Amino acid sequence: MCLSLLFLFFWSELFDRHLRFVGFAPEVLDRVIIEGDAASLQFVSYYTQDDEVQAVATINKDPLAVACAELMRRGKMPKVSELMVGVANSDVIMQRLQELK
Numbered sequence: 001m002c003l004s005l006l007f008l009f010f011w012s013e014l015f016d017r018h019l020r021f022v023g024f025a026p027e028v029l030d031r032v033i034i035e036g037d038a039a040s041l042q043f044v045s046y047y048t049q050d051d052e053v054q055a056v057a058t059i060n061k062d063p064l065a066v067a068c069a070e071l072m073r074r075g076k077m078p079k080v081s082e083l084m085v086g087v088a089n090s091d092v093i094m095q096r097l098q099e100l101k
Contacts, residue, residue, distance in 0.1 A: 008022065009021070011065075017041055019059055021055065022056050022068050022069040023055030023072055029054070030080070031048050031080075033045065033046040043059055048080045048083075053068075053077045053078070067094050067096075067097040071096055076096055076100065077093070078093065078096075
């Protein structure tokens, strides 16, 4: 199995906070893009390499984590460039999942 096919799903709950992690974050990343409010622990972070989202972590956004897992599995996640310029975000991700059904 090639390393790029490795896909993880991890979850944890502590004091009513739900952490979800999907994908595979290699040792070296280009950037981490955070959408939402990290101070209030309501956010998603995208771990990227080149123009691809390699992994996603969410706090208290469980449906988004599931959507990202499915889109990554199907190769339909937004590109990093789309996230950076604002044409893609968590709402777009949820919409893309609905369009696949």
